[in-house]
Amino acid sequence: MTQRVAVLGTGKIGEALVSGLLRAGKPPAEVLVTARRPERAAELRERYGVETVDNAEAAKAADTLILTVKPQDMGTLLEELAPHVSADRLVISGAAGVPTAWFEERLAPGTPVVRVMTNTPVLVDEAMSVISAGSHATEAHLLRTEEIFKPVGRTLRVPESQQDAATALSGSGPAYFFFLVEAMTDAGILLGLPRAVAAEMIVQAAVGASVMLRDSGEHPVKLREAVTSPAGTTIAAIRELENHGVRAAMLSALEAARNRSQELASGGK
Ligand SMILES: NC(=O)C1=CN([C@@H]2O[C@H](COP(=O)(O)OP(=O)(O)OC[C@H]3O[C@@H](n4cnc5c(N)ncnc54)[C@H](OP(=O)(O)O)[C@@H]3O)[C@@H](O)[C@H]2O)C=CC1
Numbered sequence: 630m631t632q633r634v635a636v637l638g639t640g641k642i643g644e645a646l647v648s649g650l651l652r653a654g655k656p657p658a659e660v661l662v663t664a665r666r667p668e669r670a671a672e673l674r675e676r677y678g679v680e681t682v683d684n685a686e687a688a689k690a691a692d693t694l695i696l697t698v699k700p701q702d703m704g705t706l707l708e709e710l711a712p713h714v715s716a717d718r719l720v721i722s723g724a725a726g727v728p729t730a731w732f733e734e735r736l737a738p739g740t741p742v743v744r745v746m747t748n749t750p751v752l753v754d755e756a757m758s759v760i761s762a763g764s765h766a767t768e769a770h771l772l773r774t775e776e777i778f779k780p781v782g783r784t785l786r787v788p789e790s791q792q793d794a795a796t797a798l799s800g801s802g803p804a805y806f807f808f809l810v811e812a813m814t815d816a817g818i819l820l821g822l823p824r825a826v827a828a829e830m831i832v833q834a835a836v837g838a839s840v841m842l843r844d845s846g847e848h849p850v851k852l853r854e855a856v857t858s859p860a861g862t863t864i865a866a867i868r869e870l871e872n873h874g875v876r877a878a879m880l881s882a883l884e885a886a887r888n889r890s891q892e893l894a895s896g897g898k
């Protein structure tokens with residue numbers, strides 16, 4: 630990777646990408662970042678040794694522009710940016726909801742755009758980054774995008790029509806697991822355990838279950854059945870989960886997340 634990459638709107642996701650690029654061996658001189666607040670820019674300069682520039686400068690100086698502002702801020706960013714982006718740049722959007730066509734309408738004709746939905750495990754190099762090409766993005770642009778996201782986890786290409794679902798499952802996915810861990814830790818308190826003890830047990834159960842899911846290749850039903858002894862403890866809990874409609878709640882929850890992603894298509898509020 631010899632080209633300059635700029636991260637525009639370097640918040641949580643943007644910073645994680647900067648740190649991933651540097652850990653993957655990209656020299657700090659080839660990474661530019663932009664921030665809205667001067668104190669944030671100073672923090673990023675100090676922490677990573679990268680150059681901070683304004684959005685227009687980033688567009689002129691970098692070959693690849695990664696846009697990591699909130700969907701609601703994308704309109705303002707594009708107004709600032711679009712006049713300075715030539716069609717030989719690659720524009721990667723990390724925003725939920727906003728389609729590649731929205732960017733293509735605002736950028737110079739023919740500018741390649743790639744949409745990526747990553748997730749916060751980007752911070753521990755365990756992200757899933759789901760990638761779709763816009764209408765002018767070629768195989769080479771997709772490979773360049775994968776080169777940026779592979780150091781921070783796995784990548785998967787999908788048709789853009791699947792991106793709102795990917796946002797519901799994968800982009801938001803870690804939050805559902807954190808929510809479960811939080812609720813299960815509370816259950817430990819209810820059962821009389823000290824919070825720290827309950828948290829240690831539940832987090833390790835989550836890590837163990839995750840590694841089994843990823844590395845065994847077994848279907849989750851099979852893994853759950855292996856825990857569920859006849860007339861045992863697990864089935865007593867599963868009955869309560871079914872009685873409370875937890876499976877149906879997951880279906881509705883992810884559908885709501887997908888719908889919200891669709892609503893964000895035009896940088897919606
Ligand atoms: N958080 C998550 O789990 C995931 C988020 N995403 C997507 O990633 C994007 C970023 O999310 P996240 O990192 O959580 O959000 P953050 O709010 O942490 O980061 C966005 C950053 O953009 C800055 N910003 C806004 N407008 C401008 C501008 N015009 N010029 C320069 N900087 C600007 C903000 O500045 P300021 O600090 O001043 O507000 C902020 O630092 C969103 O589009 C979201 O949909 C995708 C996958 C997962």
Ligand SMILES: O=C(O)[C@@H]1CCC=N1
Binds near residue numbers: 725796800801
């Ligand atoms: O909640 C959100 O809108 C962002 C996108 C996916 C995860 N977080």
